[in-house]
Amino acid sequence: MRIVITGSTGYIGSHLTDLALQRGFDVVAASRQKPESSAVLWLSYDLSSADAVVLPDDTVAVLHLAANLPHDISISDEQEQFSANKLIKSAQAVGARFIFISSQTANPDAPTAYGRIKWRIEQDVLAAGGWVVRPGQVYGGRERGLFGTLVDTVRRLPVLPAFLPSPNVQPIHVDDLAQCLLSIAVGADTRPRVWCLAASEPVSFTRFLRAIASDRVRRFRLPFPIPVMAIQAMASILGPQWMARIGMARLSSLFDLPVMETASDLQRMGLTLRPLRSGMHRSGNGRRRQLAEEGLSLLTYVLRERPKASVIRHYVRIIEQLRDGVPLGLPTWIIGLPVMLVLLDDRAYAESARGAEFAWRLEAATVLAEATPQGARRFLDRKPGALRALVGMSYPVFAEIFWRALRIPCKPFLWRYMHESWGCQ
Amino acid sequence: MPVKPEFDVVIVGSGPSGISAAFPLVESGLSVLLVDGGRQATLSPPSHAFLESRRQDADQWKWMIGEGFHALQNRDAVSPKLRVPVHGYVFEGFATVNRIEPQSFVAVGSLAAGGLSNAWGCGVARLSKAEMSAYPFSAADIEGSYRAVAQRMGVSGGQADELSEYFGLDEYSQPPIRMDALHTDLYDRYKKHRLALGKNGFRLGRSRVAVLSRDLNGRKACDLLENCLWGCHRRAMYSAFDELPALQRHGNFHYESGFVVEGIARNENGWLVEGQRGSQERRSVSARKVMLAAGTLATTRLALQTLKLHQPIPLLSCPTAAFLLWLPRLTGFQRTGAFGLGQLSYAVDIKDGISAFGSTFATTGIMVSEFVRHLPMSRRYGIDLLGVLLSSCLVGNVFLPGHLTLAKAALAANGSLTVSGSYSDQVPCLMVEVGKKLRKAYFRMGAVLMPMSFTVGMPGGDIHYAGTLPMRIAPELGETDTFGELHGAEGMYVVDAACLPELSEKSHTLTIMANADRIAHYVANTMKSHT
Numbered sequence: 001m002r003i004v005i006t007g008s009t010g011y012i013g014s015h016l017t018d019l020a021l022q023r024g025f026d027v028v029a030a031s032r033q034k035p036e037s038s039a040v041l042w043l044s045y046d047l048s049s050a051d052a053v054v055l056p057d058d059t060v061a062v063l064h065l066a067a068n069l070p071h072d073i074s075i076s077d078e079q080e081q082f083s084a085n086k087l088i089k090s091a092q093a094v095g096a097r098f099i100f101i102s103s104q105t106a107n108p109d110a111p112t113a114y115g116r117i118k119w120r121i122e123q124d125v126l127a128a129g130g131w132v133v134r135p136g137q138v139y140g141g142r143e144r145g146l147f148g149t150l151v152d153t154v155r156r157l158p159v160l161p162a163f164l165p166s167p168n169v170q171p172i173h174v175d176d177l178a179q180c181l182l183s184i185a186v187g188a189d190t191r192p193r194v195w196c197l198a199a200s201e202p203v204s205f206t207r208f209l210r211a212i213a214s215d216r217v218r219r220f221r222l223p224f225p226i227p228v229m230a231i232q233a234m235a236s237i238l239g240p241q242w243m244a245r246i247g248m249a250r251l252s253s254l255f256d257l258p259v260m261e262t263a264s265d266l267q268r269m270g271l272t273l274r275p276l277r278s279g280m281h282r283s284g285n286g287r288r289r290q291l292a293e294e295g296l297s298l299l300t301y302v303l304r305e306r307p308k309a310s311v312i313r314h315y316v317r318i319i320e321q322l323r324d325g326v327p328l329g330l331p332t333w334i335i336g337l338p339v340m341l342v343l344l345d346d347r348a349y350a351e352s353a354r355g356a357e358f359a360w361r362l363e364a365a366t367v368l369a370e371a372t373p374q375g376a377r378r379f380l381d382r383k384p385g386a387l388r389a390l391v392g393m394s395y396p397v398f399a400e401i402f403w404r405a406l407r408i409p410c411k412p413f414l415w416r417y418m419h420e421s422w423g424c425q
Numbered sequence: 426m427p428v429k430p431e432f433d434v435v436i437v438g439s440g441p442s443g444i445s446a447a448f449p450l451v452e453s454g455l456s457v458l459l460v461d462g463g464r465q466a467t468l469s470p471p472s473h474a475f476l477e478s479r480r481q482d483a484d485q486w487k488w489m490i491g492e493g494f495h496a497l498q499n500r501d502a503v504s505p506k507l508r509v510p511v512h513g514y515v516f517e518g519f520a521t522v523n524r525i526e527p528q529s530f531v532a533v534g535s536l537a538a539g540g541l542s543n544a545w546g547c548g549v550a551r552l553s554k555a556e557m558s559a560y561p562f563s564a565a566d567i568e569g570s571y572r573a574v575a576q577r578m579g580v581s582g583g584q585a586d587e588l589s590e591y592f593g594l595d596e597y598s599q600p601p602i603r604m605d606a607l608h609t610d611l612y613d614r615y616k617k618h619r620l621a622l623g624k625n626g627f628r629l630g631r632s633r634v635a636v637l638s639r640d641l642n643g644r645k646a647c648d649l650l651e652n653c654l655w656g657c658h659r660r661a662m663y664s665a666f667d668e669l670p671a672l673q674r675h676g677n678f679h680y681e682s683g684f685v686v687e688g689i690a691r692n693e694n695g696w697l698v699e700g701q702r703g704s705q706e707r708r709s710v711s712a713r714k715v716m717l718a719a720g721t722l723a724t725t726r727l728a729l730q731t732l733k734l735h736q737p738i739p740l741l742s743c744p745t746a747a748f749l750l751w752l753p754r755l756t757g758f759q760r761t762g763a764f765g766l767g768q769l770s771y772a773v774d775i776k777d778g779i780s781a782f783g784s785t786f787a788t789t790g791i792m793v794s795e796f797v798r799h800l801p802m803s804r805r806y807g808i809d810l811l812g813v814l815l816s817s818c819l820v821g822n823v824f825l826p827g828h829l830t831l832a833k834a835a836l837a838a839n840g841s842l843t844v845s846g847s848y849s850d851q852v853p854c855l856m857v858e859v860g861k862k863l864r865k866a867y868f869r870m871g872a873v874l875m876p877m878s879f880t881v882g883m884p885g886g887d888i889h890y891a892g893t894l895p896m897r898i899a900p901e902l903g904e905t906d907t908f909g910e911l912h913g914a915e916g917m918y919v920v921d922a923a924c925l926p927e928l929s930e931k932s933h934t935l936t937i938m939a940n941a942d943r944i945a946h947y948v949a950n951t952m953k954s955h956t
Contacts, residue, residue, distance in 0.1 A: 301804070301805055342803045342806075346803070363497075363798060366794045366797060366808075367490060367496060370792055372486065373481055373483060376479035377480070378808065378812065379792075379793040379794075379812055381480070382757070382813050384758065385757045389814075390757075392812075392813040393756075393810055393813050396807070396809035396810040397810065400802050400803060
């Protein structure tokens with residue numbers, strides 16, 4: 001089956017092309033530059049060109065991803081819309097479906113030109129019986145597009161910008177999105193409609209950046225609060241041109257993103273999105289690594305020293321074989337400082353569903369840790385002597401009292417955090 | 426012309442009662458078929474000293490947790506023993522295959538060759554005359570059987586002490602296995618306060634256990650490696666499985682392992698025992714007599730199914746509790762290898778003629794995690810604390826008489842056996858009383874029963890099920906006669922704990938075995954005299 005992809009060399013386009021080839025599609029790359037890969041046919045396509053596009057007769061779908069990004073002022077909004085309409089006609093000429101990849105920001109009154117032009121094209125596509133896809137915050141895979149910019153920023157900045165109040169984003173992994181696009185291209189659904197594809201639960205932009213830091217860049221970044229008002233003030237002083245020039249234009253569009261209702265579309269698509277932290281990993285599936293980190297943390301908490309690698313592997317196997325295999329989503333500061341687990345190691349917490357799972361895993365880690373020579377030292381062997389023993393028995397009692405006191409103020413925040421991070425690791 | 430039955434007797438189950446019934450029958454020349462669920466050990470028990478393997482064996486998780494993570498899969502089981510990978514085969518599949526449906530009751534049984542004795546605490550005791558008052562025969566009638574069985578299995582712990590009479594086994598017993606320092610200290614203190622404690626109804630003595638202190642019949646004496654919980658590589662702990670070779674030396678003894686009996690039907694000159702052999706093959710054998718020794722729960726189902734009796738019948742089971750005992754004088758004591766089963770036992774009168782029995786154990790052979798999980802502290806500091814504390818601690822258990830559990834077994838319309846029950850209203854009060862008495866007694870011996878450690882077990886958690894088909898002088902439907910013959914099913918004998926009319930707080934395995942031996946002698950004699 002032949003599909004035509006515009007913008008196939010872009011961020012989403014390149015992932016979509018890879019997946020389509022992998023699934024056995026004949027891919028026609030419609031782009032300005034000839035793609036390097038010989039696996040795809042090339043069709044010259046330029047947003048600024050007025051020439052008609054002739055598509056191969058056997059094309060079943062056209063996926064229109066090309067957009068004027070980074071913004072080229074020589075291409076007007078009208079031209080972008082004109083180019084899209086031209087493509088719609090070409091698709092209609094060969095009886096192919098037309099799928100337009102729009103944006104979550106698409107809106108007639110969007111603060112950015114980007115959002116407004118997307119909305120206008122959407123109207124044309126729907127009128128012509130095509131499909132519109134509005135992805136949320138696309139992330140993962142190659143570091144390109146807005147995602148690439150964000151990763152680059154996190155990598156370079158010594159701190160993590162934490163906007164106050166934090167805007168929310170609805171992430172979707174680029175490969176999950178590509179899979180959806182292919183499903184729409186060849187799916188049974190014939191009714192034109194707008195697909196909203198992203199995580200149904202928004203996450204704060206700060207958490208999104210933190211996931212980039214911990215799972216992509218793999219560096220600790222201290223959050224640095226930036227009031228949104230300050231940015232808005234800067235925007236009104238500098239003006240839109242300057243904001244665009246320093247790359248803040250797209251960022252500012254984040255601040256008033258409408259929440260998309262995506263649950264029903266995801267369900268219709270039959271797709272479970274991969275968890276954020278899992279998708280953020282270079283491999284696109286960081287679940288195992290996170291389980292290993294979780295195991296390392298729990299085992300270190302129990303053993304008071306780093307466990308042998310084999311024990312961590314056993315932990316991962318246990319969670320995969322006996323539990324659901326999904327990481328708990330412990331915060332990075334707990335992963336890095338296992339003693340902090342004492343804040344969650346609490347009978348009251350174990351009453352909740354999440355807490356019960358945590359308690360089960362901690363029990364498993366305890367048993368695993370004990371059944372090692374390291375564990376024998378920790379659990380069984382102590383230097384003899386009554387005085388030493390008395391000290392050895394008083395210390396944990398005082399430590400327990402100290403942590404219990406500390407647990408009281410931490411409890412509401414930590415429990416809430418753990419509740420929210422469920423499933424969006 | 427009726428076809429001659431294939432066997433004189435078919436025994437269902439190769440646990441302690443089945444094996445004990447088999448010996449007299451086989452020795453009298455009758456042709457005997459013994460069948461069992463056929464599960465056998467797939468893992469070998471550890472062969473090095475517990476502490477040594479713990480410190481050095483990088484693969485210790487294989488026998489402590491299991492390659493399929495057995496210990497974690499059975500995390501909620503009532504006893505640490507049920508989490509030991511080596512013993513996995515002993516308990517596996519029992520409830521499903523034998524169609525036992527527990528309802529808020531712990532129902533454990535075995536499909537293993539040798540039955541539950543492959544993983545037991547080895548406690549042995551003889552019933553006193555008073556304790557046998559509900560039995561339809563006199564103490565003298567079972568005396569010889571106690572002797573024969575005790576000598577065959579090998580018991581140790583005999584010495585002249587306050588519990589000599591209570592256990593009543595010293596004349597057949599091997600000397601006690603060496604006590605560890607904690608128990609020695611406790612016992613020395615007891616001897617000083619013996620009289621005062623006796624006045625309060627508390628008596629202490631060596632535990633009598635079915636563990637060898639001297640080699641016997643190819644089994645080796647205990648070498649104090651402390652692997653009792655994890656499996657004994659010397660076979661010092663009695664398992665009925667180890668007696669199979671002695672039976673197999675007789676030509677008239679036949680053994681079919683992996684034959685799960687599903688139903689027993691009467692035929693023209695005896696019984697037809699039907700079941701599943703392996704996963705596919707149907708199998709049926711005929712015999713003049715059948716002996717049910719499948720363990721109380723499975724036996725009860727087979728008996729009720731034969732009688733087509735669906736009304737609920739009472740089930741005896743001992744209420745239990747456990748506690749932690751701290752010997753402050755030995756704080757900071759360094760662990761050494763020790764015997765891992767009961768070392769000292771106590772008997773204590775509670776009130777109204779009810780008494781409790783229990784033993785104390787070293788803690789070293791048990792995973793510290795088993796204690797940490799019950800401690801109201803975070804893991805990290807709990808391990809810190811117990812790592813120091815447990816070396817000067819013992820664990821103890823408590824058993825109360827079996828009539829204090831109000832349990833019922835009933836054959837459901839679909840043929841499965843439902844087992845349900847709870848403790849009687851007296852139990853909470855009695856447990857408080859036992860706790861108080863033990864705390865006082867041990868305090869006198871310089872030991873502290875740790876606050877909040879006294880924990881009452883789940884109904885059925887004792888795994889001492891008995892009395893569903895009790896022996897009576899004049900049995901009615903659902904009861905058995907003096908020789909365990911099921912009323913309304915002539916030639917079908919109940920030889921396991923199901924036929925005990927009463928269950929005391931004492932360990933009951935030896936009594937089950939002696940009673941099976943007694944019944945088998947009687948059956949052998951009557952069958953011989955008929956031919």
